[in-house]
Amino acid sequence: xxxxxxxxxxxxxxxxxxxxxxxxxxxxGALTEEEFRPLRLQNGLYLQLHAYMLRxxxxxxxxxxxxxxxxATIADRYDRGYGHFTTRQNLQFNWPKLRxxxxxxxxxxxxxxxxxxxxxxxxxxxxxxQFAGVAADEIEDPRPVAELIRQWSSLHPExxxxxxxFKIAVNGATEDRAVLKAHDVAVRxxxxxxxxxxxxxxxxxxxxxxTPMIGKIVVDFAPKGHLLSHLEAVMRVYNAQGRRDxxxxxxIKILVHEIGLPEFKARIAAELEAEGPSFRxxxxxxxxRIATFFAxxxxxxxxxxxxxxxxxxxxxxxFAQWADTALFAHKADGYAIVTVSLKPIGGPPGDMxxxxxxxxxxxxxxxxxxxxxVSHAQNLVLPHVKKDDLxxxxxxxxxxxxxxxxxxLITDIIACPGLDYCALATAxxxxxAQAIAQRFADPARQHDIGPLNxxxxxxxxxxxxxxxxxxxxxxxxxxxxxxxxxxxxGDASWNAAIGExxxxxxxxxxxxxxIERLVDFYLAHRLSGETFIETVKRxxxxxxxxxxxxxxxxxxx
Amino acid sequence: xxxxxxxxxxxxxxxxxxxGQFDGPGIVSLAELADGAQPAAGKLGLAIENTANVRDxxxxxxxxxxxxxxxxSFGDGRGFTLARRLRRAGFGGTLRxxxxxxxxxFAFALACGFDEVELPEGQIERQPVExxxxxxxxFSAPYQxxxxxxxxxxxxxxxxxxxxxx
Ligand code: SF4
Numbered sequence: 180x181x182x183x184x185x186x187x188x189x190x191x192x193x194x195x196x197x198x199x200x201x202x203x204x205x206x207x208g209a210l211t212e213e214e215f216r217p218l219r220l221q222n223g224l225y226l227q228l229h230a231y232m233l234r235x236x237x238x239x240x241x242x243x244x245x246x247x248x249x250x251a252t253i254a255d256r257y258d259r260g261y262g263h264f265t266t267r268q269n270l271q272f273n274w275p276k277l278r279x280x281x282x283x284x285x286x287x288x289x290x291x292x293x294x295x296x297x298x299x300x301x302x303x304x305x306x307x308x309q310f311a312g313v314a315a316d317e318i319e320d321p322r323p324v325a326e327l328i329r330q331w332s333s334l335h336p337e338x339x340x341x342x343x344x345f346k347i348a349v350n351g352a353t354e355d356r357a358v359l360k361a362h363d364v365a366v367r368x369x370x371x372x373x374x375x376x377x378x379x380x381x382x383x384x385x386x387x388x389x390t391p392m393i394g395k396i397v398v399d400f401a402p403k404g405h406l407l408s409h410l411e412a413v414m415r416v417y418n419a420q421g422r423r424d425x426x427x428x429x430x431i432k433i434l435v436h437e438i439g440l441p442e443f444k445a446r447i448a449a450e451l452e453a454e455g456p457s458f459r460x461x462x463x464x465x466x467x468r469i470a471t472f473f474a475x476x477x478x479x480x481x482x483x484x485x486x487x488x489x490x491x492x493x494x495x496x497x498f499a500q501w502a503d504t505a506l507f508a509h510k511a512d513g514y515a516i517v518t519v520s521l522k523p524i525g526g527p528p529g530d531m532x533x534x535x536x537x538x539x540x541x542x543x544x545x546x547x548x549x550x551x552x553v554s555h556a557q558n559l560v561l562p563h564v565k566k567d568d569l570x571x572x573x574x575x576x577x578x579x580x581x582x583x584x585x586x587x588l589i590t591d592i593i594a595c596p597g598l599d600y601c602a603l604a605t606a607x608x609x610x611x612a613q614a615i616a617q618r619f620a621d622p623a624r625q626h627d628i629g630p631l632n633x634x635x636x637x638x639x640x641x642x643x644x645x646x647x648x649x650x651x652x653x654x655x656x657x658x659x660x661x662x663x664x665x666x667x668x669g670d671a672s673w674n675a676a677i678g679e680x681x682x683x684x685x686x687x688x689x690x691x692x693x694i695e696r697l698v699d700f701y702l703a704h705r706l707s708g709e710t711f712i713e714t715v716k717r718x719x720x721x722x723x724x725x726x727x728x729x730x731x732x733x734x735x736x
Numbered sequence: 737x738x739x740x741x742x743x744x745x746x747x748x749x750x751x752x753x754x755x756g757q758f759d760g761p762g763i764v765s766l767a768e769l770a771d772g773a774q775p776a777a778g779k780l781g782l783a784i785e786n787t788a789n790v791r792d793x794x795x796x797x798x799x800x801x802x803x804x805x806x807x808x809s810f811g812d813g814r815g816f817t818l819a820r821r822l823r824r825a826g827f828g829g830t831l832r833x834x835x836x837x838x839x840x841x842f843a844f845a846l847a848c849g850f851d852e853v854e855l856p857e858g859q860i861e862r863q864p865v866e867x868x869x870x871x872x873x874x875f876s877a878p879y880q881x882x883x884x885x886x887x888x889x890x891x892x893x894x895x896x897x898x899x900x901x902x
Contacts, residue, residue: 184893185896186877186889186892186893187889189876190875190876190877190879190889193874193875193876194875196874197840197874197875200870200874201840204863204867208862209862209863209864209867210838210863214810214838217811218840300811330879330889331879331880333879334844334875334878334879335880336816336843336844336845336847336848336878336880336883337813337816337817337820337844337847337848337883338813338816339813339816339841339844340810340811340812340813340816340841341813411882415817415820415821418813418814418816418817419814419817419818419821423812423814453821453824453825454824459881461881461890461894464894465890465893468893
């Protein structure tokens with residue numbers, strides 16, 4: 180993985196010193212609360228319902244075991260012994276004190292981490308495919324590009340005070356695991372149809388929230404060395420022309436929508452033209468330097484099939500069931516990518532205790548070359564596991580409550596923090612996720628239902644990506660009561676789609692039963708081998724409305 | 737109003753012409769310029785909003801020595817892009833940011849092409865010059881290429897790289 184050189188190191192240290200100074204200036208009154216607010220936010224510090232929340236950047240979802248141990252230490256020393264992984268591959272602590280924040284940043288800097296721009300109206304932490312560099316379906320490893328963007332976007336002098344937050348995602352595989360089309364800007368590494376060279380396709384204008392929009396291709400192909408000039412052109416058009424009169428219309432998606440795709444592309448072209456040649460040799464050189472850190476690991480030469488693994492599968496049904504959901508094809512023979520569920524039945528999605536963090540760090544050292552990943556689905560990944568080791572790993576995970584066999588299944592629910600923590604929430608999300616998971620707890624039933632993504636947001640801001648959930652749940656508040664809107668048919672893949680609203684809102688108590696009706700309808704109508712989303716697409720969301728309506732009356736609570 | 741540049745506080749030789757007749761260099765708006773406003777003595781400043789079109793401003797480059805870009809609030813970053821675009825279009829005179837910027841934005845402003853910042857009444861009392869000057873040295877070098885800064889991390893890296901890698 181990437182390691183800071185002396186300059187990155189100095190930069191992050193200077194950032195900590197700057198924040199210390201900013202806190203001091205706030206205390207002695209040089210900065211007003213209004214002036215301090217964006218500075219605090221750009222260091223990842225939010226004021227939440229009960230306390231401050233600190234959001235730590237996990238750049239493109241890559242962590243080392245050493246970094247995870249440092250996070251465990253912070254959780255113990257400055258928080259309540261746990262952290263929460265988010266849909267943007269970051270980690271949040273929910274109970275830090277403002278006065279401790281500079282010290283926490285210092286501890287993070289010790290392990291080459293930071294909180295830079297994890298919040299605020301600026302370019303946020305760049306996300307990427309959690310299987311980057313190891314997936315068998317990869318065209319090119321997206322991490323060097325993501326790191327290039329991390330550096331370029333850090334304290335960008337021109338783009339630190341944008342109309343609104345700005346999220347960038349990068350993907351280099353044929354399958355989109357980074358939800359590209361839900362991002363303000365997305366970079367997709369593709370192979371040119373004629374020349375075969377790899378380069379960048381750029382999408383813009385995606386985003387969920389109040390007005391969900393699917394990102395559109397704005398640059399068909401930017402060759403290597405032309406990426407940052409193109410990104411700067413997009414950013415410049417947005418910074419100058421994005422709306423600032425209404426916070427709900429300030430995202431780039433609204434600009435693209437209001438002026439139309441052709442006009443938006445014309446403005447990018449004009450900006451590029453005015454700037455002059457878009458090729459930058461230094462970008463090529465820097466990318467090459469960064470890429471050396473991500474060079475292919477030294478894998479052992481192994482047979483593609485592992486006899487110990489096959490034997491363990493045959494002997495242990497629970498293990499086989501876990502392996503069916505957790506494993507993904509690795510580039511190297513004899514290795515597997517393992518996704519570890521942070522969704523134990525009845526637990527808050529994405530939470531991890533400090534003990535689990537330390538245990539997991541040890542397992543990463545033992546079985547995965549000391550490396551792990553965070554996925555946008557709020558799970559963890561061990562990217563380099565020998566198939567021969569899978570059974571031992573599974574047993575060890577089980578000792579720490581980390582072997583739930585539900586990755587990609589109905590209980591692998593994405594949920595934002597909601598009303599339990601978030602100051603903006605209109606309803607709870609975590610308890611809804613817990614209640615649904617409990618209803619479908621039976622592993623055999625989950626496996627029978629197959630792949631199904633439920634995504635829950637506690638307000639219209641859609642941090643839980645509910646619009647692109649196969650089943651989406653949005654918690655609102657109606658005359659003092661929580662009301663949950665259910666959407667069907669959303670899709671977070673390259674065939675991204677926004678789910679369709681099924682009917683009036685439900686109470687928290689009614690929601691799990693309504694979900695069950697939808698699932699039962701699917702089970703009754705699926706063709707052989709058809710997944711939930713395939714059935715929804717074939718029949719249309721409308722076909723499910725009857726099943727849904729069966730419970731859409733508010734029953735007396 | 738207080739004016740400061742990278743060296744600290746400085747005297748403002750310009751005055752807004754709308755504030756009355758005055759012998760020294762004056763500042764006018766695009767509309768006043770179109771009406772033929774001219775300062776009594778040589779130098780001319782042009783005050784624009786951060787939404788101004790580069791083309792409308794560009795045609796006055798030869799006749800103005802100062803352009804003042806208005807920042808309605810410190811959170812409105814349009815002025816940074818406008819400054820960058822005016823420099824790109826070839827403006828070689830003095831570029832001034834006028835509005836309630838904060839010290840933590842000073843380095844950004846200079847990098848985007850500004851020379852000086854004009855602060856509203858009372859702000860420099862709260863945020864003394866040392867804080868503005870200090871903000872300029874908070875970071876030894878930035879990552880981004882293509883902005884007005886003495887050195888960047890990429891350049892430092894290149895200088896550091898072994899001969900063979902150059
Ligand atoms: S969706 Fe709303 S409630 Fe949930 S984390 Fe985002 S802002 Fe908070």
